[in-house]
Amino acid sequence: MLGKGIVLGLAETARNFFGSFFYRARLTTVQFPEERLPQIEAARNFPFLVFDGADWQQGMRCVACQICEKECPPKCILIEKSKDKKPDATGKPQFYPAVFNIDVSVCMSCQICVEVCPFDAIKMDVDFELSTYDRFGGLLWDKQRLSKSNEHYHQIHPTEAAAVDAALAAEREKLAAKARAANAPPANAAPSTSAPATAEGQA
Amino acid sequence: MSPERSANMDVEMVRAALAAAVPGCQVEIIANSRPAAQHSLLVDAEHAVAIAEFLRDDAALRLDYCSNVTGIDWPMKDGGGYLEAVYHLYSMEKKHGPLVLRLRTLDRVAAVHLPSLAPVWRSAELQEREIFDLFGIQFDGHPDLRRLLMWEGFAGHPMRRDYVEPDDYEYEPTAHETVLQKAQQHQREAER
Amino acid sequence: MSGEFFLAAGLTVAGALAAMILRNLIHCVLALVAGFAGLAVIYLQLGAQFVGLAQIFVYAGAVAILAAFVILLTQGVEHRTRPAAVLDWVVGALLACGVFAMLAWAIAKSVQFLPQATQRPDAGVRAIGNAMLHQFVLPLEVVGLLLTAALIGAVLTAMRDEEAGA
Amino acid sequence: MTSMTTAELERQQAEMGFDDGASHLLEVSMGPQHPSTHGVFRMDVVLDGERIVKLKPVFGYLHRNHEKIAESETYLGSMPYTDRLDYLCSLTNNWGYALAVERLAGITVPERAEYLRVIVAELTRLQNHACLIGFLLQDMGASGTPLMYAFRERETILDLFESLTGARMMCNYLRFGGCRVDATPEWLRQAQQAVEAFPKFLDEYEQLLTGNEILVARTQGVGLLPKDMAVQAGITGPTLRASGINYDVRKVDGYGIYDRFAFRVPLGEHGDVFDRYMIRLLEMRESIAILRQALREIPAGPVQDARTKLRGFRPKPGEAYARIESPKGELGFYLVSDGSANPYRYRVRPPSLINLTVLEEMCLGRNVADVVVTLGSIDIVMGEVDR
């Protein structure tokens, strides 16, 4: 009979209408600023540079190898290698980025920089409230803006960060063992290896 | 390699069939050494339509479905070279394929004409228009040969390998290095 | 004869004039609507509520809209019209005069038969219904037949058009 | 009428929006900002009343020359760009590209990765079809209710994508030789839950829509696509199968591991919008069947072929064409390598574009409202049409 389908449809919408008052699960809306969804651990948004310890300049893991700059599909990373070297977290003298810019208005959050980085220096952040009135400068992030501590990394991606720290620690242990085997351990190398360990402890 | 249910066509057999069915046609096998082993048939432009009709209508082949049509630009160092149109054919009826057909133009400048296969396979219509638009191959016999993606009056064919992007955009300060350089240059010019 | 009457009459006449004079056919139709509305107001002033409202409902509402429809639909078809000739004007004027004379004669004559010109006639629904279904039932039927025939004719014409077009 | 000269009349007609030559025809530009052209798509339409006399699609408003960009990217660098082709189905796009590179270089994919690919691809199909039906009904004027229900369900699937790949829409998850990361048992359990909950939503959809007289009247006999025309024009995907052609690349090529799963291919008879709508509904039920099997049988193991070097990937010269059954139709990738780190030629066969080839034929003689519905039933995404 004509109208049966329409009546069935009306019943369905009525069910949803009343259901939305009684079953919270029916209302999918998350009222954003007040309510937030639980953070999904694998989520990614824009890259940041990881540093160990307390000082972002001292502990920056990036050694300006420029692999991510080359591999970045939309070419939003700009790196200028430093002229001099300075000791990294392990105390080994390394180059560091004199300039490290990411234009997040160009970045497409693909995570390829993270995948290709051999030093675990660049990771994906989850912060998405980044609107700014200045669409030029405000979205062109320099290395200070990009630097986030390892603790932050542990906070947003705990499983991944723990794995990274474990791998780094193992590698350093191997290096240290090699160094010990080669010659007597120098006295000044010891304190710097402890930096990631403390970071891990805090996380 | 993932298991393949539909086997590639036996190009030798197809060539033999073509030689018998379309007298005077020149068909050359272009071998493909890659694991997928999708060898292709280079056919002459003159007999292309007859060949295409045979491939579509032959009871054993029935390549009734032209999946993909695309162009390739092969410039030479000396300024010569040619443009190529590639057709990937399948059969919806027999469920086999692909058979790869290639057509080449004589050069890249003036003799860029190829016969259109859109009357044989309608699915080539928009794709040939795209090739005309982006590569500049003139398809004779195409029902509606206009630019597809670029606008009317656009100069040049962007997918050619020697295409130079016109430097007429508004640049913004960005970390994108080449863009940044251009932007700075533009800014300097503007200040001057 | 009150100011209200002159207002309504003025509206009617102005609307009718504008409907003739304006060049844009759609403007003509809109002017015609104003004319119809003025006429309706006169009916209402005469106490003929039903007739007045029917005037708006049928003429201003439906007829004018149909006219507009027809203009929009047919303008494209017959766009080769010959320029206005003097003869047309003369014939038109003669026709208008004839119609006017006939109406004037009818009105002048009818006044004699009315018992009292000042008495308000009953133009209620019941009276109209009675008149239509008793006194004037034959004319009503004839008009109904005519309209039905016209309707069928219109449908046939439209159908033939469609066939020719298809 | 008699008081008007011909020239005046013509001027007036022009004023009133009528064309001079065939003056009862109306030229309308539908798009590019028309609300139901699914993006920046334009159709030059000539109307007789509301009947379509001519319809020419105009493309290119979203053109960014994806193929040219890919020629200057590494093989890995093109992967995130494929996300942006059909931005509703990034994972199937990934798969098509990965498959082409694997064919080009002869890479094998670990078992577990193949299963993960099937799972994410079928989840993609579910959410794409659900949304498409919502969009279709939106085009029919249903004030968004079916669309909102579809989005409600899509949300759970996007949450799954986010917790697996890190992103909701631009997943960039597949790699040639496998997948980027492995799925946790917890994720597989959640996926199982989502899949089990989905048929309930389909029932809801069917009750709301399928029997609805207005929907039936609006879709049956509209946008007819006969069998032979569909084949001739290279129409693919659900649109082709609604015309009654049994051609599903998952069955024909059996790419990936699709030949291990038992699923059926629903076929239409009439090739109208209603068939396309129903085929999508039925396909979703089949996808659920595939997902159940895949989630049950997924083995343990690595998810990435260890021998494949993603960075500095240089296949030997040659070419390969690979195609998959994306939710929109047959998505093909054609790669030509000259041995360098960038593809010499990179070509996408976009199902959305080619499915539009016969749009004019499907709409001629119909109503404006039918154009909108027909276009909606073809299922296009401008990101893929214009590339």
Place this chain on the structure above:
Amino acid sequence: MSIFMLHLHAWIHALASSALGHALWMVVPVLVVFPALFAVTTLLERKGLGRIQNRYGPNRAGPWGLLQPMADAIKALTKEDVVPEAADRLVHFCAPVLMVLSAFLVYAVVPVSRTWVVAPLRAGVLFFFAAGSLMEIAVFMAGWSSRSQYSLLGAMRALAQMISYEIPLVLSAMVAVMAAGSLSMVEIVRRQAGYSGIWPHWFVLTPWGLAGFVLFLIAATAESNRSPFDLPEGESEIIAGYYIEYSGFKFALFFLAEYLGMFAISALGITLFLGGWSAPFAFLTWIPSWIWFFAKLLALIAGFIWIRGTLPRLRMDQLMRFAWEFLLPLTLCHLFVAGVWKFFPTGAARWLGCAGVLLAVYWLLGRRLEQSGGLARRTYHFAE
């Protein structure tokens, strides 16, 4: 109490007893209450649709989004008023004015409560339709004067639809007029205001009344361009129809007129079939009559919203076919049944007979409509 207040009191009394005072007393509430109802309805509609779609609906402007209509109004009033260059400026300007004018005019004859009716005309129902038909002219003016193809298409659609549905609308209203024996809306309500026991004499409680009410509602939905008959606006097809080229205040006027039209036609339906301001049960008559009127009005509005949240839109030719091949024969038959009802003796036989005839005709016409469209249930087969 101050002297001033006393004066004011006396002044109000004097005013209320004068003719002008009477007009103000009656007219001003109409001009205030119904636009206010419009504001409330826009909010309710959005909230209702939201809930149907598992959303909250507007809830940001003010507590529970109550200030949303205010925000909308401010937005509409502060927007730039754009008139297309090619537009016929005068007509373009007059269209929304005429639209709102005719929308307000119809309220003159609506009996909102026992005592509140602005103009108790003898031919009230006719006045309602006459004033409503001015809306068609306004629509035509808006669509034509904008000189946009979309708005012209929209206007043509709207006119064809309004003219087609006016016939079933008037015919279905006629049964109530026949039953009451009067064109006066006040009289029609009065006839329904009695009670047998606790049950009211509403026309809707008879088979022909119920059928008339349903038919009237269908035609009214079409007349007020509501979903699923919202083709003139059909935003997915012709974007916004005849008012596509209007913005700001003029657009708001169209919006207002549209909703006022919907309320008015609902009010007519209430008057004709649902007993106007009368209470549903004899023991509830102590509640003020206008409360019943507005309660019924809100219920009908809720129905409109519900339907809008569920149904897709018809196509133009289907809309026409529905009007001429289904609705018109059904209303004619229904008119006949209502006439028969009057001459048959009261009793169950009359009740069942009339209901049976109506249902049979409905079923037959419905079947014919489905068959002539070639619509059928389909089965699908699968390939392995």
